Amino acid sequence: MKIIRILTITILATHQVKGQSDTIVNLAQVEIMAERLATPFSASSRSIQLLTRREISQLPAMQVAELLSYVPGLDIRQRGPQGVQADLSIRGGSFDQSLVLINGIKLSDPQTGHHLLNLVLQPEQIERIEILRGPGTRIYGPNAFSGTVNLIARNPDKKELAGTLSLGQFGLRRGDVTLSMPIGNWKQSISVGRSAGDGYRFNTDFKQQNYLYQSSWKSGDATWRTLAGYNDKAFGANGFYANENAKDQYEETRTLMGAVSMQLDKKWGQLNAQAYHRQHRDIYLFLRQNPAFYRNEHHTRVSAAEANLQFRNPWGKGAVGAELRREEIVSNNLGNHTRNHIGLYLEQRFTLGRWLLTPGIFHHYMSDYGLKLYPGMDLSFHLKAGPSFFANVARSFRVPTYTDLFYVGPANHGNPDLLPESAWTWELGGRWLGKRWQGAASFFQRDASRIIEWVRNAPQSKWRPENYLGVNTRGFEASLTFAPEGRWLSSMQVNLAWLNMDPNLPPGFQSRYLLENLTFQSSVLLYLRLPGEISLTPAFRLFRRASQEAPVFLLDAQVSRPLGKSLTIFLVASNLFDAVYREIGTVPMPGRWLRGGLRFRL
Numbered sequence: 001m002k003i004i005r006i007l008t009i010t011i012l013a014t015h016q017v018k019g020q021s022d023t024i025v026n027l028a029q030v031e032i033m034a035e036r037l038a039t040p041f042s043a044s045s046r047s048i049q050l051l052t053r054r055e056i057s058q059l060p061a062m063q064v065a066e067l068l069s070y071v072p073g074l075d076i077r078q079r080g081p082q083g084v085q086a087d088l089s090i091r092g093g094s095f096d097q098s099l100v101l102i103n104g105i106k107l108s109d110p111q112t113g114h115h116l117l118n119l120v121l122q123p124e125q126i127e128r129i130e131i132l133r134g135p136g137t138r139i140y141g142p143n144a145f146s147g148t149v150n151l152i153a154r155n156p157d158k159k160e161l162a163g164t165l166s167l168g169q170f171g172l173r174r175g176d177v178t179l180s181m182p183i184g185n186w187k188q189s190i191s192v193g194r195s196a197g198d199g200y201r202f203n204t205d206f207k208q209q210n211y212l213y214q215s216s217w218k219s220g221d222a223t224w225r226t227l228a229g230y231n232d233k234a235f236g237a238n239g240f241y242a243n244e245n246a247k248d249q250y251e252e253t254r255t256l257m258g259a260v261s262m263q264l265d266k267k268w269g270q271l272n273a274q275a276y277h278r279q280h281r282d283i284y285l286f287l288r289q290n291p292a293f294y295r296n297e298h299h300t301r302v303s304a305a306e307a308n309l310q311f312r313n314p315w316g317k318g319a320v321g322a323e324l325r326r327e328e329i330v331s332n333n334l335g336n337h338t339r340n341h342i343g344l345y346l347e348q349r350f351t352l353g354r355w356l357l358t359p360g361i362f363h364h365y366m367s368d369y370g371l372k373l374y375p376g377m378d379l380s381f382h383l384k385a386g387p388s389f390f391a392n393v394a395r396s397f398r399v400p401t402y403t404d405l406f407y408v409g410p411a412n413h414g415n416p417d418l419l420p421e422s423a424w425t426w427e428l429g430g431r432w433l434g435k436r437w438q439g440a441a442s443f444f445q446r447d448a449s450r451i452i453e454w455v456r457n458a459p460q461s462k463w464r465p466e467n468y469l470g471v472n473t474r475g476f477e478a479s480l481t482f483a484p485e486g487r488w489l490s491s492m493q494v495n496l497a498w499l500n501m502d503p504n505l506p507p508g509f510q511s512r513y514l515l516e517n518l519t520f521q522s523s524v525l526l527y528l529r530l531p532g533e534i535s536l537t538p539a540f541r542l543f544r545r546a547s548q549e550a551p552v553f554l555l556d557a558q559v560s561r562p563l564g565k566s567l568t569i570f571l572v573a574s575n576l577f578d579a580v581y582r583e584i585g586t587v588p589m590p591g592r593w594l595r596g597g598l599r600f601r602l
Contacts, residue, residue, distance in 0.1 A: 030128070036139050036319045036347055037310055037358070038270060045356060045378035045390040047073075047429055047442040049479060051129040053154070058527060058537045060558035060572045062166070062174070062595065064126070065117055068149065070525060070539060072497035073133045073477045075518045077584035079240045081593075082172065082197060084206045084233065085251075086117050087584065091133055091444065092473050092499050092517040093146025096452075097398050097421070099136060101150045103227060105259045105276045108143045110327040111300050111334070112403040115280055118255045119151070120229025121212050124164055124176050125191050127154035133477065134444060135396035135425045138362045138376040141323060141343045145398040145421065146446070153227065155187050155214050156180040161602045168572075168595025171198030176210075188215035200590040203236035203247055203288065223263045231255040236288065242411055244586035250288035254281040269311035278302045286410075294410070298331040316351040319360075334406040334414075340367045356380045366399060369420055389430045397422045404452055404465045412454070413462045421467075423448035436485075441478040448473070454512040455505070463512055468504065471514070475499040490527040497521045501546070515546045516584055534561045552581040560599075571596040 030041045030050065041050065049071055051059075061067045063083035069076040075089040087095035096113035099106060102121065109115040129151055136144030156162075163177035176193035191212040199205040212229040237249035261274035279301050286294035308321035323343035330336050347360035358378040365371045376394030400418040407414040429442030450467040476498045483491040503514045521543035528536040537558045544551040555577055560570035571594070578592040 036308060036321065036345065036360070037317055037349055042388065042431075042433055043356065043380070043382065044431075045358060045380035045392055047133040047390075047427060047440070047444070047477065049131045049133070049440070051131070053127055056123050056126055056129070058535060058558060058560075059525070060537060060539050060556040060574065061123065062572060064119055064123060064129075064151070066574075067123060067129065068131075070495070070523050070541070071131055072479055072495040072521060072523070073147070073475070074131065074149075075521070077516065078589065079584060079587045080204060080206065080235055080237070081200075081590055082195065082206065083117070083119075083208060084204075084235045085114070085237070085240065087114060088116055088149065089517065090147030090149075091446065091475055092501050094452075094513055096401055096404075097143065097145035099140055099144040099148045101140075101148065102229075102257075103153055103225070103259070103261070104150060105227070105257070105274065106140065106143075106302075106304070107257075107278065108302075109278075109280050109300055110302065110329055110339070110402055111280070111282065111298050111331070112401050113143075115253060115255070115282065118231055118233065118253050118280070120210055120231045120255060120257060121151065121153060121191070122176050122193050122210060124162070124193075125154055125178060125212055127152045133442070134392070134427055135376070135394040135423065135446075137374045137396040138345065138347075138360050138394055141325075141341065141362060141364055142366075142397060142399050142420075145396045145423065153212075153214055155189055155216055157182055157187055162600065164597060164599050166570075166595050166597025168197075169593055170200045170590070171196075171205075172593075172595055173197070174595075174597075185218045186215065187217075188213070199236060200593070201238060201588070203238040203249075206233065206235035208233045208235075221265050223265075225261045225263075226259065228258040229256075237284075239585070239587050241284075242286065242409075246286065248287045248289060250285040252281075252283040255279070269309065269317070271310075272308040273306065275305040276303075296331070296333045296409075298329060298334060301328045302326070313348075316349045316356075318349070319345075319347040321345050329402050331402070333408060334402045337402060337406075341365070354382050356382070364397075369399065372397065372420075386434060387430060387432045391426075391428050393424065393426050395422065395424050398452075400452060400465070411462055413464050415465045418452055418465060419450050419467050421448060421450050421452055436483050437481070439478070439480040441476070443476050444474070446473040451503075453503070453505075453514050455509045456512075457509050459510075470504055472502045472504075473499065488528055488530065490529050492527070493523075493525040495521075495523045495525075517546055518543050519546050520544045520551070532561065534559060552579060553577070554579055554581075566600055566602055568599040569596070570599060 065076045065086040068074050073091050076086050078086040088098045090098045100116050132148040136148040160180045166174045174195035178189055178191040180189040193210040196207045209232045214227045216225045232254050234252045237251045238247045257278040259276035264271040282298045284296040285291050304325040306323045310319045325341040328338045342365040344363040350357040360376055362374040374395045378392040380390040382388040398421040404418055405414050405416050423446050425446040427442055427444040431440045448471045451471045452465050454463040454465050456463050478496045481493045499519050505511055524540040526538050530536055539556045541554045542551055554575055556574050558572045560568050562568045574593040582588055
């Protein structure tokens with residue numbers, strides 16, 4: 001494209017050089033929000049990885065799903081790129097076994113986990129991303145079965161107008177703008193974003209728009225926060241759901257959410273409380289040109305309130321809290337249903353010299369399934385400088401979605417007799433946080449029972465979800481980051497993950513999702529400083545799925561250069577080697593895709 005050639009020439013035609021810090025961002029004291037007890041990253045007893053603001057801006061990614069694809073242990077299964085439709089899998093779990101949050105606000109949808117990444121914010125509005133690998137039921141309740149992703153929204157404390165304008169192949173055009181208007185102790189910002197594309201093959205065009213408002217106000221010992229957002233998507237869904245020959249499918253989704261939270265800091269501890277509401281609308285057409293042929297329309301509403309009290313005591317630090325949650329659906333296919341959740345939890349962190357011991361339990365009552373208890377325990381050992389070691393064990397669960405229970409279609413049929421999934425997970429790991437070197441590694445085993453999987457025993461049969469006796473999963477993850485004192489290399493990150501799953505399928509049955517999991521993934525990310533203020537981030541990825549014989553190798557890259565103090569020009573390239581691959585089902589992913597544009601901050 002002509003615009004891409006112009007951007008490339010502009011970036012490379014440089015002369016000035018400015019020094020940049022080559023030290024790894026200090027993560028040790030970052031307070032992890034994906035925990036009930038306020039915990040510095042260095043003291044965490046779980047397998048947690050952070051994507052910082054620097055990484056978010058420099059990685060060759062323009063959507064949250066693309067960012068997460070570089071994290072070991074996370075599997076992004078896209079049917080439609082550019083944030084159109086993607087499923088999140090953590091440690092081999094299904095898309096219904098992962099939980100995504102914004103500032104600790106749960107985004108789970110009772111209809112299906114396919115909507116988990118229908119987000120009201122874009123990478124430009126994110127300060128950092130916290131990835132908790134492993135069960136989070138003791139912290140967040142249902143659906144935090146295999147892991148949790150918490151997006152921390154960025155709310156600048158100074159007046160500014162910032163945004164991104166970009167164009168790319170396949171008719172891609174995108175624009176995002178954020179206006180920040182702090183007044184004294186009251187910080188607020190509003191963001192608007194739109195994107196559209198003609199599609200990389202027949203019936204994959206899309207339109208998307210986002211609106212986000214957030215504010216924070218500090219009064220004495222209390223900090224009040226509000227957040228409101230809206231996401232609207234419409235896209236062609238060639239081969240997305242029914243089968244590869246269903247080329248005329250179409251879908252529209254709309255997500256509306258709002259939240260109010262309060263944090264009170266006292267000498268004795270901290271009180272956090274929040275209330276939130278999320279609405280989602282999903283319209284699916286089997287034939288885009290003939291909506292009356294087959295149409296599904298689903299409306300879901302989730303309302304919840306939570307309170308979390310942290311208090312110091314003679315043994316260390318404790319936490320107690322409660323959650324009330326109501327889920328509703330109105331659907332022409334799934335019917336009209338309501339269910340209520342009540343959650344109570346208790347944790348105590350014992351400080352024993354260099355040892356931290358944190359037992360806890362989550363009591364969960366659900367109107368459909370009654371009362372269950374989900375315990376867990378974390379243990380960590382911290383040296384004075386450098387390494388720490390941790391171990392944890394926890395029980396997790398996931399309740400069936402309304403799609404699992406009640407869906408009826410030409411190729412699928414739900415099962416109203418399904419029971420909640422359950423699992424025990426054990427993990428051992430270690431972490432090193434140094435000035436030049438940072439690293440982490442962990443080994444886990446998850447023994448799950450009553451796993452819900454869509455199966456069939458003949459090609460002409462309908463897919464139907466069933467509870468299986470057990471699925472055993474073992475895995476290893478490691479990440480190493482190095483920031484040398486060299487002139488060209490700012491930092492380098494190497495990631496590795498290995499996974500082995502034993503689904504124990506009955507003889508003669510086909511599985512729809514279980515065998516799509518990654519068995520191996522690795523990535524190498526290089527953050528380079530070139531002459532003329534050019535920043536270059538090549539990202540190499542190698543992965544293999546259980547359903548594939550050969551691994552896939554991908555190379556993505558971003559190159560950027562500032563133009564004065566307020567503008568940055570950039571070029572992002574995905575799949576530079578034009579590899580042929582898929583991430584789920586039979587949906588082929590795009591080949592080489594170039595996009596470029598401007599970032600501004602005034």
